[in-house]
Amino acid sequence: MTLHRRWLLTVAVILLGTTAAGGCAPGRRLPDVPYVVTPDRVIEEMLQIASVGPNDLLYDLGSGDGRIVIAAARKFGTRGVGIEIDPALIEVANENARQAGVTHLVRFVHGDIFVADFAQATVVTLYLLPELNLRLRPRLLTELAPGTRVVSHNYDMGSWVPQRSIRITVDSRTHYIYFWVVPTAHLRPS
Numbered sequence: 001m002t003l004h005r006r007w008l009l010t011v012a013v014i015l016l017g018t019t020a021a022g023g024c025a026p027g028r029r030l031p032d033v034p035y036v037v038t039p040d041r042v043i044e045e046m047l048q049i050a051s052v053g054p055n056d057l058l059y060d061l062g063s064g065d066g067r068i069v070i071a072a073a074r075k076f077g078t079r080g081v082g083i084e085i086d087p088a089l090i091e092v093a094n095e096n097a098r099q100a101g102v103t104h105l106v107r108f109v110h111g112d113i114f115v116a117d118f119a120q121a122t123v124v125t126l127y128l129l130p131e132l133n134l135r136l137r138p139r140l141l142t143e144l145a146p147g148t149r150v151v152s153h154n155y156d157m158g159s160w161v162p163q164r165s166i167r168i169t170v171d172s173r174t175h176y177i178y179f180w181v182v183p184t185a186h187l188r189p190s
């Protein structure tokens with residue numbers, strides 16, 4: 001074996017070892033934010049503030065067990081898509097949708113919100129982290145049609161000033177909800 005081939009083999013072994021030690025299966029991306037659910041009462045407010053209805057297509061970016069998408073389908077007959085990086089949560093969401101009788105309205109896609117296409121959404125819901133909202137912001141502003149509503153649990157979008165924000169207390173914990181409408185191109189925040 002040439003020195004070069006031996007070097008390549010060593011690098012490959014080190015990389016495989018690192019991946020195994022890190023507990024991340026090859027090709028599987030770790031979540032950018034852990035799974036924490038939005039309480040039902042907060043979901044009700046998020047759907048209300050965005051005036052979600054039967055003609056909407058709602059995308060929840062990082063959909064967890066599917067509860068936001070499923071609640072919108074149950075209450076308003078809204079079609080919905082949940083994008084979630086954890087395949088086990090996709091299974092949970094599909095089972096929850098089956099139990100709620102809304103499988104004809106919703107679907108859950110295993111994918112990364114930073115790569116997935118959500119341009120068809122008329123409503124986008126988020127419960128992520130401030131820095132993830134900021135990473136998504138350019139795509140929300142350019143890929144979504146003007147008039148699309150965006151609702152975030154707890155975290156804002158920096159200099160993109162929300163049209164409305166509310167604070168509610170659920171089980172002694174304070175939650176914030178921020179609401180934006182995607183503006184036309186010439187009114188986009190920098």
Ligand SMILES: C[S@@+](CC[C@H](N)C(=O)[O-])C[C@H]1O[C@@H](n2cnc3c(N)ncnc32)[C@H](O)[C@@H]1O
Pocket residue numbers: 030031032033034035036037038060061062063064065066067068083084085086089111112113114126127128153
């Ligand atoms: C805080 S939980 C919110 C769950 C649900 N939206 C809710 O409000 O109840 C965030 C979810 O985003 C998922 N997630 C994290 N990073 C992601 C990524 N890059 N792409 C897709 N989903 C992601 C996590 O696995 C988790 O289920």
